[in-house]
Amino acid sequence: MSTDCLFCRIVEGSVPSTIVHETDSVLAFRDIDPQADTHILVIPKEHFPDAASMAAADPKLAGEVLAAAGEVAKIDGVDASGYRLVFNTGADANQTVFHAHCHVLGGRNLQWPPG
Ligand code: 5GP
Ligand code: ZN
Numbered sequence: 577m578s579t580d581c582l583f584c585r586i587v588e589g590s591v592p593s594t595i596v597h598e599t600d601s602v603l604a605f606r607d608i609d610p611q612a613d614t615h616i617l618v619i620p621k622e623h624f625p626d627a628a629s630m631a632a633a634d635p636k637l638a639g640e641v642l643a644a645a646g647e648v649a650k651i652d653g654v655d656a657s658g659y660r661l662v663f664n665t666g667a668d669a670n671q672t673v674f675h676a677h678c679h680v681l682g683g684r685n686l687q688w689p690p691g
Contacts, residue, residue, distance in 0.1 A: 583675035587621045596651055601637055602644045604680075613683025614652040614659065618644045623675055627663035630676040645680050654682030662690075 585591040586605060593605035596616050607615040620637050624630035631638035642661070649655045659682030664671040 604648045612681045616648045616680040618678040625674045626665045627676045
């Protein structure tokens with residue numbers, strides 16, 4: 577837990593969120609500024625600054641984040657139509673919250689390449 581981390585505060589419940597799915601190790605909640613009909617963030621409850629550091633420290637947890645991303649895609653009904661998983665990492669990717677998170681985006685045709 578990092579007291580100055582927004583997503584750690586969401587995990588502890590001091591910042592409200594719309595929770596979609598939860599396990600012992602992972603939390604999924606709706607993005608406050610959705611970029612598609614489905615825009616859910618899947619995070620490890622433990623603090624890691626980005627996805628690569630999470631995977632290096634705890635590969636099982638990284639797998640649980642991916643499995644939860646698949647679950648929330650099913651919950652929102654985009655598993656058949658398709659969806660995109662994004663882990664913005666660092667400045668060039670415009671990462672703004674430095675607690676590892678997987679964006680689950682779906683419900684519309686997503687452009688490629690991304691902007
Ligand atoms: P990043 O830019 O770091 O990949 O993604 C951070 C995401 O967190 C953004 O999509 C942003 O809209 C979302 N976000 C920022 N603050 C909050 C908040 O307080 N609650 C929720 N649910 N999402 C947030
Ligand atoms: Zn954190």
